[in-house]
Amino acid sequence: MSVGLGPAAHPKGAPMQYEQQSPxxxxxxxxxxxxxxxxxxxxxxxxxxxxxxxxxxxxxxxxxxxxxxxxxxxxxxxxxxxxxxxxxxxxxxxxxxxxxxxxxxxxxxxxxxxxxxxxxxxxxxxxxxxxxxxxxxxxxxxxxxxxxxxxxxxxxxxxxxxxxxxxxxxxxxxxxxxxxxxxxxxxxxxxxRDTQEQLMTMFNVISVGMAEVETTSRRLKRVNLPLCKLLGFTEDELLARMLDDLIHPDDRARHAGAYDRLLASAEPYAIEQRFVRKDGQAVWVLVTANVIRDGPRRRVYATIHDIDQRKHAEQALQRAAEVDAFRLQLADTLRALSDPARIQTEAAGLLGRHLHVGRCYHCSVTAEGTTGIITRDYVAPGRRSAVGTYHLEAFGARLLERLHAGQVVSVADVCSEATLSVDELAAYEVLDVRAFVSVPLVKDGRLVAVFSVDCPEPRAWTPADIALVRETAERTWIALERARTQRALVAHADQFHTLLEHTPIGVCLVDADLVLRELNPVARAAIGNVAGGVLGRGLVEIMHSLYEGPRAEEIVRGFRRTLETGQPFIEPERAERRIDRDRTEHYAWRLDRIRLSDGRFGVVCYFRNVGAQVEARQLIEQSRDALRESEQRLRLIVEGARDFAIILLDAEGRITRWNSGARNLLGYDSEEVIGRHEGLIFTPEDRADFAPQQEIARALDDGRAINERWHVRKDGSRFWGSGLLMTLRRSDERPSGFVKIMQDRTAARLAEERLRETDRRKDEFIAMLAHELRNPLAPITNAVRLLQRDPSDNPVQQEARTIIERQVRRLARLVDDLLDISRITTGRVRLQRARIDMRAVIERAVESIRPSIEQQRHSLECEVSQEPIWVCADAVRLEQVVVNLLSNAAKYTEPGGRIELGLRREGEQAVVTVRDTGIGIEPALLPHVFDLFTQAERTMARSYGGLGIGLALVRRLVQMHGGTITAHSTVGEGSEFIVRLPTTAPAHGVHRPAPAASSLQAAAQRLRMLVVDDNADAARSLALLLTAAGHEVRVAYDGLEALEAAHAFRPDLAFVDIGLPQLDGYEVARRLKADPALSGIELAAVSGYGQVEDRRRSRAAGFRAHLVKPAGFAQVEQFIGEVLEDRT
Structure with a gap:
């Protein structure tokens, strides 16, 4: 188009031409x-x-x-x-x-x-x-x-x-x-798209972590690479998580509040918190979050800046500042204290509060290095004090060796410390200690003190924590040493002044100007009353008032000469005329120059009135005559005691006198032993153990030492000597020597050993007798159980079964008591301590003894604390204590009587009381009621039964738990027994496993079982019970037959007696477990012995369970139920 086209050519609003409407x-x-x-x-x-x-x-x-x-x-x-x-x-x-x-x-x-x-x-x-x-x-x-x-x-x-x-x-x-x-x-x-591409480019290129979060579910929708690197996750792993999953549990609540406010008000937030990396480590981050609206949708974008280094630096600075403040406070506090007790208390409190520990204390160690004494401690709220005396080896012999070597011991969790035994762990549990740091103080190669902090829960001690404990310990010991030094100086000053005040020697002090400055009472009495007093007056004036002119001048010249030259002036006894008293007195003088506090010299004068020495010499001569006479009488007495060896020793233990009794007993003449050490009469092994030196040390500490040991005569023969070593002291209480008095007691010793051997054999016989009595109890128990499965309604049969079952239980308890007494007297009982609630012990004991009480129509009233009462104890043994006390009450109470059982807390003790309305105890019998084989008098009208060992067993078990038991009774009015046990701290998060399914009747699965026992009745009766329960059972009667039956029968479970002929039960178990074709068999040991060592041996051989004869069928059912539960 070559023509212009614009608004002028086509004016707005130009008429539009429309054609006529179509049909x-x-x-x-x-x-x-x-x-x-x-x-x-x-x-x-x-x-x-x-x-x-x-x-x-x-x-x-x-x-x-x-x-x-x-x-x-x-x-x-x-x-x-x-x-x-x-x-x-x-x-x-x-x-x-x-x-x-x-x-x-x-x-x-x-x-x-x-x-x-x-x-x-x-x-x-x-x-x-x-x-x-x-x-x-x-x-x-x-x-x-x-x-x-x-x-x-x-x-x-x-x-x-x-x-x-x-x-x-x-x-x-x-x-x-x-x-x-x-x-x-x-x-x-x-x-x-351009914006998204730019955003994604920025999202991935930016150096900080970024994430898009789903608003409601908080699930991560998009994350960038820096966030993945920061947290150690892959992108897919992060996208499968929610934002809350990444936040440290302690910070989630604070973040949730900020996030909710963001969604409610769209107000961005920035918060410093911790994220948890994939490896479980926490990392500090700064989270900045904002809401971006996309039409009706809202998106949450968060940037995550890594501030871990800055945060740790800030925390380190804060900790350093806190430590500096603590050090300053500790220094200021200790500087102002001079009382050792206050120093220990304040230092422990400051450190305990600073480190947030449960306890902090200073423990003094006795000279032998095995006993620790805590007299005061810092205790956090809710913890109990550790003040007391402790046997240090009970807390770990190897840890104690490290302390003796001067090494700091830090333990993050005692339960993970491989060097601690079960008993040592129990010692920590009693004190509620899981973690601790101990700093030793070793002086001259000897451990003298330990400074410790502890916690009731595991704690990873940092090097800074350990260093601070060590520094506090060292500062505390320095402050204690300073305080003791100051006290010693004050004491020495007091002693010096006391000495001056009470010494019989006159002491006076003059300064450089010969002015009298100090006088003790003797000097004041010697000078006498001078008008205007004497202190502050010149020596020349005083001397002229006491003596005539020439003598006064002579004394003053002596003072001046000593003051100028420093040479002492000594004047022996001299009679002097006192003009003020108009009599002659006898004095001895000594003058010494000393430096005074003003830096100048002065003179101190010592003098004594020797006029009294004449009388003293006369008295001494009289005393010597009396002493010689006394020595002659003593010599006659010593030499006449021919049945006793009397030996005098000097302070080093060398023989100074040897009487005829010693010659007759030991074979040495006095010329052969005078001047020799007393160790020559000790056995070589005792000398190697330094027994002579230890005996002397005990005599020095206690004034006497008992001497009961084997000794050696001159001819090499040995005899059992019994006697004493006593310390002889001078008038100033310093030891001057020892006297040993000894008698030959060999015959009595051999008789005692024979008696102990007889007693040991008796205990072994009782133990074997009790074990053998267990064997027939098992088939009797099983037979009763079989009879109970008979649906017969005959009341006579039912009553007979009930009587048999009750008497079997009673016999089993008697056998148990007999075994326990044997074990205790032979020292083979070890407690399996754990933190338990005494209420559970009471409940189990009542359920155990209830049938016996109901059979005698007694009423049992229980008053038990509503709050838990925790003790560190063996639950089985404490249940045995309560059962025996209730059984004793039921036995000595006429039918229809009342028995009261109580449990309460008194201070740091759990108190169990058993009270009855029975016959009571005779006053003569009451002090011996806990002795072995002691019973109330039997009569023709009533015999109470039993062996007389129940209460003796109770007392021993209570004592093994660190408790006490007392008995109170009035004849005809019943008896009361009170047991007191130490409590422990409450348990935290105690896990109580649910009981395993143990009912055979509930088991839908039929099992193949093998019963192995050389007691045919026991084996057959158990087999019958298992068969009646629906299982397929085979029986074997010795170890070799058991192996053959196992290969042929391939059982699922086997009950194996330990004491088998041919092969014992341990070997049978080992061979079954070693055979790949039979290793899947579950084994239960059946034994008359059930101590810890017996159970350990059965576990080591491959047994899953250890049943003690007579094993109740409920225990058998429980074992089978556990196996079935594992298989399902």
Missing amino acids: PDATLVKAQGRQEVLYTLTDRLHRAQACEDVLDASFWALIRGLSCDRAAVLLMDASATLHVAASHGLSEHYGRSVQAHSPWAPTDPDPRPICLGSLRDDVPGNFRDATLAEGVAAIAFIPLTLDGRLIGEFMVCFDAPHRFDAADIEFALTVARQLAFSMGHLRDLARL
């Missing part, structure tokens, strides 16, 4: 066709991916709907210039001629369509000529607008004049609107 039917068909075109256009635009697709679809719709010959789309660029974007039927020359022109101004707020039906008639000028030259006779311009702004135009051309009606214009505008909308949509999509 109605033609119009309807035309409208329907255009509607179909618009439907198709909408579908194509919906699927359009690019501008070309939009233009193609719009061109097609425009040409198809208007049936025009030619068309073009012109789009406006950023400079408001039109460019042909697409055309149909128009030449490129024409397109270039019109693309720079528009019928509307770029800023026209409301451009309207312009239609020219006939260029020959309607439009003059260049535009008409150019358009006609192109072959166009009619043209319409349709504006393209988007968001109220002109973006381009449609050109619709016809080769012949054309009348544009309203439907044509409306159709063209509809296409134009859809074109503009689609172009805008594609533009927005392109911008969105």
